[in-house]
Amino acid sequence: MxxxxxxxxxxxxxxxxxxxxxxxxxxxxxxxxxxxxxxxxxxxxxxxxxxxxxxxxxxxxxxxxxxxxxxxxxxxxxxxxxxxxxxxxxxxxxxxxxxxxxxxxxxxxxxxxxxxxxxxxxxxxxxxxxxxxxxxxxxxxxxxxxxxxxxxxxxxxxxxxxxxxxxxxxxxxxxxxxxxxxxxxxxxxxxxxxxxxxxxxxxxxxxxxxxxxxxxxxxxxxxxxxxxxxxxxxxxxxxxxxxxxxxxxxxxxxxxxxxxxxxxxxxxxxxxMDTGEGQSGIHIAVDSESCLVRVPDGMVVATLGVSNLAVIVEPDAVLVCALDRAQQVKAIVDRIRTEAPGHADIPERREAAPFARFGDWMRTAALPLWTTLGVHPDGAFVEALTLEGRHSESRRRARVQSRQIFVLCRAGALGWQGPWRERAEAGLNRFLDGYVREDGAIRNALNTDGTVLDDTAVLYEQAFALLALAAAHEAGILPERCEAQARTLLDRLEAERLPGGGWREAGDHPFQANANMHLFEAAQAWSARGVDDRWNGIADTIASLALTRLIDPERGFLREFFDADWRPAPGEDGHLVEPGHQFEWSWLLSRHALARQDAAAMAAARKLYAHGLRGVDPRRGVAIDQLDDVLKVRSAGARLWPQTEWLRAALAMAALSDGDERRERLAEAGKAMRGLNRYLCANGTWRDKLQPDGSFVDEPAPASSLYHIIGAFDEVCVAAREVLIADAPVGLA
CATH class of the missing domain: 3.90.550.10 (Spore Coat Polysaccharide Biosynthesis Protein SpsA; Chain A)
Structure with missing residues (x-):
């Protein structure tokens, strides 16, 4: 039993x-x-x-x-x-x-x-x-x-x-x-x-x-x-x-x-009162007895010459009643519902128009800052800015350059009137001149003086280079040069495809979901350009890898690291589950499912979204960094980027749902938006790391986060156009 x-x-x-x-x-x-x-x-x-x-x-x-x-x-x-x-x-x-x-x-x-x-x-x-x-x-x-x-x-x-x-x-x-x-x-x-x-x-x-x-x-x-x-x-x-x-x-x-x-x-x-444990707050009693007093922090209740009373104080309402009439309080509530209905329930204290605030911040703060103080004279992009707007960098990684090119092209597509085209074109020229190796691969990083720091061809960097090239190609910026470089990288990918599917990454974790996920995103972007059908094959390969190997077949969540046969990696690496990546893969797989009419991919996307929610801390209202593979908290820190991916995935899932399920997804999107807004500073910078105690790490804002931010903003604009959310921008004009 x-x-x-x-x-x-x-x-x-x-x-x-x-x-x-x-x-x-x-x-x-x-x-x-x-x-x-x-x-x-x-x-x-x-x-x-x-x-x-x-x-x-x-x-x-x-x-x-x-x-x-x-x-x-x-x-x-x-x-x-x-x-x-x-x-x-x-x-x-x-x-x-x-x-x-x-x-x-x-x-x-x-x-x-x-x-x-x-x-x-x-x-x-x-x-x-x-x-x-x-x-x-x-x-x-x-x-x-x-x-x-x-x-x-x-x-x-x-x-x-x-x-x-x-x-x-x-x-x-x-x-x-x-x-x-x-x-x-x-x-x-x-x-x-x-x-x-x-x-x-x-x-x-x-x-x-x-x-x-x-x-x-x-x-x-x-x-x-x-x-x-x-x-x-x-x-x-x-x-x-x-x-x-x-x-x-x-x-x-x-x-x-x-x-x-x-x-x-x-x-x-x-x-x-009868439990003997109901009193709370500061009560100063003079010639008072048998009184139950409950008062919030920062307030005091004083009683004089009274007895047998309940005095219950809330920020918006106070009840004073004889304790022998306490069973009749419901009659008061019935009258309040009619005469003062705003106090029958908890007053709404949510942030006003969080989506509109997001659009205003993007248009008037973030994009102006990062296209001025966030750009070097030679067209390269700054790695990080302090919260006071000063440069903070010791290297220039390829991923930051490519991500910022992507951000600017998306800002232009969304109608931003700032100097996105000039900055994107200058940045793209600097990128292609400085980061492309003789064999056509993208090197990992330069020193701040433009000399080579790390010549390794990292899959992650190839993926973001391809994403930036696709965005610039769509924007009409150096289209021939974009297409030629993308074709060179595609040829390399075709030659390096693993027999079991997917691509190998450089470094300590050669078989990982993350680098393949970003290649998946880049392949989808180039598939949409319609210049080479092989991009569809790349996307299909990664989708198949996710559905058959990366996603746990029984529970439906996605791990991070694997062995050469795409089985969970040995040791602690094989137990890592990141809520932000559950959301990110959910969004990508749902897009792929729509393009291919793939019911299995859509089902997997929905399940991944649900597992991402397992990593949302209800006390802080944010998605945390890490779970283990029994979906218990492994790291309670909460970086900025998982919030953007939660927001993006929630809105995408809302668009694919109806009725109560849509309302639930939209409510979750509102929570994600409010969570993300906690990180954003008024001057266009941001805090990146929220600690378990609710404080932020004091450090410069990494430029690479703007890629995640504009991805979420893009989805907000889509949801606004489809009238899924109110008080939301439909672009950056």
Whole structure:
């Protein structure tokens, strides 16, 4: 018997306004200590799981909150995201159906995310006892022994002492009835259920069959096991009904286990007060007693001559109520929704028009800076600029020269009115005169005086040279010279193609995805020029290599380094997974799939995008640098370029989707845009490295990042033309 803890992360907690609201419900609040109720629940139940992971069922709108709070306590979970709330019946059914598919004998321990249970071990022991009974086909609920009559809870009437069948469930009673129930031995209904997944699905089939049908249809057909699973649209068709009405009140299999530990559903401010841990912030009390005060940092609440009050202060709202009226706060919320609706939920604090800001920055800051201070008199481009706009370089790599040529040609294509053509042509002449070896290959780097520093022909540099040549050819800049040089490099590539596909790189990592990825991009660019059909063959070769060798055949993510047979490299190198490259390959493969009408490539592109999201840190709102091949964090630093690739891929995936999926991709694009804007400085430079603590490394802005930035900007303009996003530029004019 294996126990699968399931945390139901729904509910609005409207009686805990103004702290709890739809956009920030009570389970994500620290109401009874340093951790939120959700985090406390995860920590309490994780030891019950054999692998230390729990299952969380939450609304899609709370995906970021769940991820951020799990990360804060360094916990893992499989998260099932509901496309819309359908009450507890379908939510529990989805978890049970998932567990049944994973483990037909698995037992689900289903609990709310927002309860306060100080004695974690007593709770776990009760679950283990209940699970033994559940494995025999019973549905066991935990009945809390009442400490006093309460009209805030539902009750369970057991048929006898100890673990016994349920005689009946009853709704929240009035105070007098509650007193009678307590006298007659009724138990509080805690809402915790321990049941074998198969048993619950069988009872649903008997009493609410449509729920089981729709939730099974909403699970991924691929048998995906997480960590985040978005339930499909079939979930919306499941009847909206609580598990009590759907199953518990009809089933003949229900039992109740009396428990004696302290328990509260923390449903209103009086119950928060009762925990003894609900106070927060600075409260100066004079002749005041029995008051619950919660105040944000930077504020103080003073009370004089009052008692039995809740004073709850938020930046936009304050609640003052008698604690014995706390159960009636919902009536206030109903009026607020009508009379002051802006305060019924969390006020919107997002950056205004982030896409428009991006366009303004490109047009008025970045491009003017890098075409003036970022260019040498001989036409070569500067490697880096300090944040004050001063040169910082000890060499001139070929990749910087070719990338800047590409950037300027794309800026011209997007309508920028600055001196892009003059700078691109001068830069291209300097590049072809200084970086082309006698054999036609592109050398790696020059010294700052123009002499040769590194004469190695690196595949990465050949790829970017080809990309720059294609962009200049499209712009009509030295087209004959561009075409001739590209043909020379193409001949070399044809001769150097590996028998197993792909191309070898110079240096310590000869068999790598990255250099081949950039050659893929260059081949696509030259294929679009239509000057030599062999470019289609180069693109097809790399696409095939990605689909058959570079991408993990079982899980669908892409590694970085390989051996000569394109198997994962030995040692740590073979475990490296970069979220930014998942996004970058996703974008390139989706373009290739559209050009070739290749369904397999498109499916791979979508999966790569999903794996890229695994590397997004919800606390900082950025894509991090490195994961390992079990998709755990390897390096939590976050460079600028993965943000651009996330933005570009999200918009591309949005264009390929519709309905809810498109809305999700566009929301992700908005997050990526806001994340990228954190790096951009007003003067046209940028910060490159965001550290785990949220600070930036103090260093010059590398010119090479502008290639990534304009790639993302290009996709923003495409999305604006297709009316996918508002307040966005459609070019640089």
């Amino acid at each position: 294996t126990i699968y803890p399931v945390i139901m992360c729904g509910g609005a907690g409207s009686r805990l306004w103004p702290a709890s609201r739809p956009g920030r419900p009570k389970q994500f609040l620290a109401l009874t200590g340093e951790h939120s109720l959700f985090q406390s629940t995860v920590l309490r139940v994780a030891p019950l799981a054999s692998d230390g992971r729990v299952i969380v069922v939450a609304g899609a709108g709370h995906a970021d909150a769940v991820a951020a709070q799990l990360a804060e306590i360094e916990a893992e979970a499989i998260v099932l995201l509901e496309p819309e709330a359908r009450d507890s019946g379908p939510a529990m059914a989805a978890a049970a159906a998932f567990i049944e598919a994973l483990d037909p004998t698995g037992v689900a321990a289903i609990m709310a995310s927002d309860h306060h249970i100080p004695d974690a071990e007593a709770f776990r022991e009760a679950v283990r006892i209940a699970a033994t009974e559940a494995a025999q086909g019973r549905i066991v609920t935990l009945g809390v022994t009442p400490t006093s009559p309460s009209s805030a809870y539902g009750y369970i009437c057991p048929s006898g002492p100890g673990l016994a069948p349920v005689k009946r469930f009853v709704e929240k009673p009035d105070t007098a009835t509650a007193a009678r129930y307590v006298a007659e031995g009724y138990l509080w209904n805690s809402g915790n259920f321990i049941v074998a997944a198969r048993t619950l699905m069988d009872d649903l089939a008997a009493h609410a069959p449509e729920i089981g049908v729709q939730v099974r249809a909403s699970l991924p057909a691929s048998g995906e096991t997480g960590p985040v699973i978005r339930l499909g649209d079939a979930f919306r068709s499941a009847p909206k009904i609580s598990i009590d009405y759907a199953v518990m009140e009809k089933s003949g299999r229900t039992s109740v286990l009396p428990v004696h530990f302290a328990w509260s559903d923390v449903g209103a401010w009086d119950s928060v």
